[in-house]
Amino acid sequence: MLSWLQQYRRAMLPGDISAGIVVxxxxxxxxxxxxLVAGLPPVAGIYASIVPPLLYALxxxxxxxxxxxxAIISLMVASALAPLATPGSALxxxxxxxxxxxxGAVLLACGLLRIGFLANFFSRxxxxxxxxxxxxxxxxxxxxxxxxxxxPAGHWPSAxxxxxxxxxxxWARSFLAGALRRAGLSAAAADIGSKLAPMLVVIGATLVxxxxxxxxRGVATVGxxxxxxxxLNLAASSAHWQLLLQPALLIGFMIFLxxxxxxxxxxxxxxxxxxxxxxxxxxxxxxxGSALSGxxxxxxxxxxxxxxxxxxxxxxxxxxITAALLALALVAPTGWLALLPLPVLAATIIVAVLGMLDLxxxxxxxxxxRADVAALAATxxxxxxxxxxxxVVVGLALSMGALIWRASRPHIAVLGRIRGxxxxxxxxxxxxxxxxxxxxxxxxxxxFFGNVEAVNARIEDELAAHPATRHLxxxxxxxxAIDTSALFALGELNSxxxxxxxxxxxxxxxxxxxxxxxxxxxxxxxxxxxxxxxAMAWDQLAVQAGMDPGA
Numbered sequence: 183m184l185s186w187l188q189q190y191r192r193a194m195l196p197g198d199i200s201a202g203i204v205v206x207x208x209x210x211x212x213x214x215x216x217x218l219v220a221g222l223p224p225v226a227g228i229y230a231s232i233v234p235p236l237l238y239a240l241x242x243x244x245x246x247x248x249x250x251x252x253a254i255i256s257l258m259v260a261s262a263l264a265p266l267a268t269p270g271s272a273l274x275x276x277x278x279x280x281x282x283x284x285x286g287a288v289l290l291a292c293g294l295l296r297i298g299f300l301a302n303f304f305s306r307x308x309x310x311x312x313x314x315x316x317x318x319x320x321x322x323x324x325x326x327x328x329x330x331x332x333x334p335a336g337h338w339p340s341a342x343x344x345x346x347x348x349x350x351x352x353w354a355r356s357f358l359a360g361a362l363r364r365a366g367l368s369a370a371a372a373d374i375g376s377k378l379a380p381m382l383v384v385i386g387a388t389l390v391x392x393x394x395x396x397x398x399r400g401v402a403t404v405g406x407x408x409x410x411x412x413x414l415n416l417a418a419s420s421a422h423w424q425l426l427l428q429p430a431l432l433i434g435f436m437i438f439l440x441x442x443x444x445x446x447x448x449x450x451x452x453x454x455x456x457x458x459x460x461x462x463x464x465x466x467x468x469x470x471g472s473a474l475s476g477x478x479x480x481x482x483x484x485x486x487x488x489x490x491x492x493x494x495x496x497x498x499x500x501x502x503i504t505a506a507l508l509a510l511a512l513v514a515p516t517g518w519l520a521l522l523p524l525p526v527l528a529a530t531i532i533v534a535v536l537g538m539l540d541l542x543x544x545x546x547x548x549x550x551x552r553a554d555v556a557a558l559a560a561t562x563x564x565x566x567x568x569x570x571x572x573x574v575v576v577g578l579a580l581s582m583g584a585l586i587w588r589a590s591r592p593h594i595a596v597l598g599r600i601r602g603x604x605x606x607x608x609x610x611x612x613x614x615x616x617x618x619x620x621x622x623x624x625x626x627x628x629x630f631f632g633n634v635e636a637v638n639a640r641i642e643d644e645l646a647a648h649p650a651t652r653h654l655x656x657x658x659x660x661x662x663a664i665d666t667s668a669l670f671a672l673g674e675l676n677s678x679x680x681x682x683x684x685x686x687x688x689x690x691x692x693x694x695x696x697x698x699x700x701x702x703x704x705x706x707x708x709x710x711x712x713x714x715x716x717a718m719a720w721d722q723l724a725v726q727a728g729m730d731p732g733a
Contacts, residue, residue: 183240186497197494202503204374205491206488209508211384212486212534214404214519215527216251218368219320220328220478221269221276222261224404224519224527227251228508229412230282230477234468235505239498242464243457244445248497248504249468253535254316255479259322259568276417277426279480283418284430285437285479286469293462298438308491308577310543311558315533315565315573315689327402328528340401341388344525347383351533352381370492377489378531388518402524407516411509412475432571433479433525434469441465441482448491450451453686485534496509592627594640596718597657604717606657617724622689622716623659624647629668640670650686653723657716659690661694664698673704685710689719 213227220226232251238249256728259278291297328344330337354376361371390396397403442461449456465481472480487684490500547554561577568576587719597606606622607614616622621644625637645651664672676686687710689698699705704711713719 183498186245190339190497190499194496195499197496198500198501199516201490201493202507204378205490205495205500206504206507206511207381208486209248209250209385209504210511211527211530211626212249212483213445213508214522215531215534216253216256217525218524218701219253219323219531220251220256220278221263221274221370222478223270223275225407225512226275226278226477226662229474229475229511229641230480232412232470232505232508232512233475233593234477234480235501235653237467237471238464240464240503241460241467242498243455244487245452245454245497246448246484246487246491246500247482247498248490248501249441249442249465249482250480251478252440252481252483253320253531253538254440255481256267257320257434258433258436258570259478259687262426262433273419273582275476276419277422279415279473279476279713280418280422281426282477282479283433283468283473284426286471286473287463288434289438289469290465291466292434292438293459295465296459298462302396302519305557305581306543307547307558308441308541308561308574308581311561311577312436312565312570313538313540314558316570317538318562319566319570320535321532323578324531327524328404328532330400330525331606339396339399339522340525342457342522343387343396343401344529344719347387347526347529348532350383351379352528354383355533355537374489374493376720377485380533384522384526384530388517388522388664390521392518392520396523397521403520404522404524404527405520407519409512409514412477414588415474415476423614429571432574434573437463437465437469437481439713444482444484446547447484448487451491455621461478469641473716485537492627510593514720550558553587555579557584565627586632589627589630590633591636592625594626594637595624596644597622597624599717599720604715605685605714606720612637613684617720619626619652620655620656620720620723621645621648621651621653621656622719624660628661628662628663629672630663630664631667634668634671638675641675644685653685653710654679655687655710655713655716655719655723657689657719658692658695658709659716661695662692664695669699669704674709676704676708676710680709687713688710689713689716689718 210228210229213231214224215227216298217224217227217230228388235249238247249474259281261273262276283686285626324334330340330344356380361375362375367375389401407577438461442458445456445461465624469479520666544555544558547558557577557580559581561573564576566572566573595608598609598616599606600612603613609616623641623644627633629637645654679686686708688708691712
């Protein structure tokens with residue numbers, strides 16, 4: 183906080199105030215709606231929107247990040263706690279806060295140990311598949327409150343109100359910004375106005391219920407919302423620490439991933455630098471604050487952060503203003519919130535999560551890498567069929583499996599010289615010249631225990647295809663590391679080739695690899711030679727192999 187306060191200027195204040203007001207107006211319906219997704223009373227969503235952004239402003243590095251409840255994390259909370267307690271019960275609330283405390287502790291520990299890089303193991307296709315599956319699961323879960331029951335036994339007044347709100351929100355998402363621009367508003371103001379549509383719809387629906395008395399006719403409403411600020415929450419269940427550990431670890435990593443994806447996209451637009459380990463500390467503190475104030479796990483929201491940015495946020499002060507306004511909303515009379523209809527909240531949730539369905543990555547991956555498509559599809563289907571945690575684990579396992587599979591089967595090219603030059607290229611892609619007794623192979627990956635057998639097998643295949651070979655040159659320009667297993671394999675290959683009358687040579691060995699090889703006996707035992715470049719190997723070996731290098 184000291185860092186951004188030292189650079190604060192009075193000219194930044196109007197933007198922070200306007201952004202704080204706009205995001206606060208978004209946060210009330212979103213926070214209450216996402217609390218329902220998590221299986222908690224609606225007011226818990228507002229509790230989780232006050233202290234967390236204050237603590238993130240103290241420790242976080244993003245000037246536009248909006249920290250609070252988020253649909254996907256709320257779904258993960260519900261998935262983790264449903265087997266342990268009844269949604270809405272006192273124990274359920276205690277466990278939700280305990281989960282936030284543990285997730286926050288995980289994030290803090292990762293930040294202090296500076297291991298934010300571990301989040302890189304969640305690939306973008308896995309994240310996209312998770313988002314798609316979670317969005318569909320959340321939308322399906324809101325069908326009952328939207329219609330007042332599952333079809334065909336729904337409640338008609340509830341269904342009319344819910345579907346009407348859904349239609350209004352979908353229209354606002356697609357057309358309201360354009361209509362506001364045609365009415366004379368600037369593009370930025372029109373975009374912000376369209377983002378405030380959920381708040382306007384919620385207020386309008388609440389007025390309708392108040393005037394018509396639809397709550398007495400069976401339309402479910404939020405019910406009484408306690409007035410006043412949240413108190414200090416120190417409750418915990420000693421019997422559930424171990425059961426919550428695995429979901430806390432997973433939720434902690436997902437909090438970091440979602441938050442960083444939102445913050446980095448906006449930071450690039452302003453040329454800002456984010457500290458990943460400092461972000462871990464900020465998010466960890468925010469979740470611990472949420473736990474102590476009766477909330478549940480929170481993260482940076484992609485949609486709210488974008489609105490915060492568009493509304494003119496210049497620093498973390500915008501989030502502090504948002505938190506202050508939400509606190510004032512709880513201090514003021516909250517009786518009007520009791521009439522907020524649940525079908526309308528369900529509509530806002532459905533529209534919000536369906537907005538996360540971005541299929542562009544799926545189309546790109548389909549054209550570029552089908553293995554990533556498999557990871558994306560498996561993650562999405564896993565979330566839908568097996569649940570949130572299992573779906574993420576399946577997607578992560580497939581993603582890592584694809585990485586290991588690729589690393590275990592590195593590309594190996596047979597090289598030839600481009601005539602009249604010192605350039606060597608794959609003989610299958612370019613018109614090149616080769617020497618009958620000289621075989622040059624370029625290995626395009628590091629050599630380690632997982633791929634050394636595949637490399638040896640490919641070398642043997644090429645030697646069988648070139649029986650006249652007397653000199654084998656391994657071009658190691660793409661090899662960044664050779665582990666101990668690969669070192670022994672190279673030594674064995676050297677001895678085996680010598681017995682068959684073939685000399686093994688190495689070319690273009692990188693400095694760090696050479697530094698390691700100097701501490702081994704391979705260079706001394708090598709029956710061939712060590713060449714600085716493939717061209718030097720060609721010039722000195724092609725004649726011996728039976729071809730004039732100047733031909």
